Amino acid sequence: MTPTTVAPPTGATPVDLARGFLTGGVIGVSLTAFIVGCALGKAPLIVGALALLAVYGLLFFLAGAPRRAREAALAPRTALALIEGMEAKQGEETDVPVRFDLTVAPEDAPAFRIRFSEAVHVSELPDYRPGKVLVVQYPPDRPWRLRVVKRPTPAWEQRAAGAAIDSVPGPAVAGDRAEGCAWGFVTLLGLLLGAAAVVLFFRAELFGGSADARPAPPEQSVSVTVSVTSSSTDAVTTSATGTVSFGPGRSMLDRGALREAVESLTQGGDGGGGGGGRQALTVVVREQLLTVVFSPAGVDAPAFDPRSLPFDRVPALVEEARTTLGVDSPRTWQLSAERLTGSLTIRVGVAGAGGSASLEADGQGVVVRRSPAR
The missing domain is CATH 2.40.50 (OB fold (Dihydrolipoamide Acetyltransferase, E2P))
Incomplete structure (x- = not known):
């Protein structure tokens, strides 16, 4: 038997990186525009966000058709x-x-x-x-x-x-080498820049910074409250969003830390949920940062009570995503929760030197789907 050495799969090319950046940007713009549209009650913005995602998906599919035809031949x-x-x-x-x-x-x-x-x-x-x-x-x-x-x-x-x-x-x-961390980095960069562009464009309406903006009703008036609960924890709450950031030495995965952070943002508001707490459109959790996008009063949006999250299951979900999805040396993780599809959905994504992967769980923290690194 004569052995040979097979050339390994090449890393991400400049075209792959450009495509990853564009894909991340479209996802960031679409998702953020959808959330902003729900928060501001702008139906055209919501429809435009969904249309942009659908058109880009179609173009992406058509652009890859020649390559798929060559491979199928x-x-x-x-x-x-x-x-x-x-x-x-x-x-x-x-x-x-x-x-x-x-x-x-x-x-x-x-x-x-x-x-x-x-x-x-x-x-x-x-x-x-x-x-x-x-x-x-x-x-x-x-x-x-x-x-x-x-x-x-x-x-x-x-x-x-x-x-x-x-x-x-x-x-x-x-054989299962992914494109590498460069592709994941540029995709994440595109997503963040796309999201930032939408938020900056609508910052006046979101945060009430425009001089000629219409005054909001008393129950929807924008008020910012900044409180420091400890020397290493900052909490910032507005009528649209709330964030809690931890300093060095603390993590959202610490016992009881995430529950405490969520309750610090939701207590004292009715949010239209009838349960004494503010209702959320999206909850995003990172290692030392919690971000909650609140449902505006008077807007019929698929919101949920962030205090209903399965806090005790979050560390296990993050650990499972880190260790079982085939990502070598995972460096970052992110958990997001939303109810856009009718039921509460929790997604945990990890990224590292081996690429990126994610898993999906239901409202009780039970894993229902995995997307391992490829």
């Missing part, structure tokens, strides 16, 4: 592969992410070594052990996109049962 290559090693990661779902280290032996090409991740049902884990021969498929021009054929044809299944494959020495190519 190449028939995938089927080959046998020897399991050199595997590592299953713990999770609550029935499909467990498994890191495979394989020696792939194509019929008409030299053998090569590759490492990648794939979800495997917990009941099938005993079938994947070191030394077993599998049937795999991969695009001829992109072997790092290799995937295990879980139900091969009888002919390939028979060949795998009687095959003997020699191990190829490493190093193994990382």
Whole structure:
């Protein structure tokens, strides 16, 4: 058997970075415009935000159509592969992410070594052990996109049962490498700049800074209250938003810290919720920062009581997102909660050197969906 070294997938190109920045900017503008439209009661702004997102999604799909057609024209290559090693990661779902280290032996090409991740049902884990021969498929021009054929044809299944494959020495190519932190950084930068642009454009109406702005009714008058609860905690509340920031040494994941921060922003207002607390459109939590976008009085918007969040589950959700979604060396995390779809949805995203990933949970903090790093 003649081994070869497969060229690893390239990192993000300038075109990829530009596309990531534009995508982040459109998402930031659309999401922020939607929230601002709900807060100010501007139906055209809400419709425009949704239309912008839909148009960009269509253009993005059409722009990628030629590339997808070229990739579809190449028939995938089927080959046998020897399991050199595997590592299953713990999770609550029935499909467990498994890191495979394989020696792939194509019929008409030299053998090569590759490492990648794939979800495997917990009941099938005993079938994947070191030394077993599998049937795999991969695009001829992109072997790092290799995937295990879980139900091969009888002919390939028979060949795998009687095959003997020699191990190829490493190093193994990382087949599940993401675009890298540069792509995630520029996408996040575009999102933040897009959101900031919308907030700055409507800052007069949001924060009452315009001299010719219409006076609000007494119950909606804009008043800013700044209070310092301790030497390391600042809380700022307006009629539209509220923030709590922690200083060094404190985290929103500390026991009781997030609940205390939310209650400091919601107590003392009725918010139209009937429960004695202000209703929120969106809650965003980072390591040392809590941001709440409040529902304006008299506006029928999908709001919720931020005190109903499953505070005790938040540290576990963040830890699960950090450790089970395939992001190497996670550096930052963010939790967001909203009720735009009718029921409370909690999303936790993480980003690091291995790319970015997210999971989604319901109002009780039970994970319902995962989007691992790819």
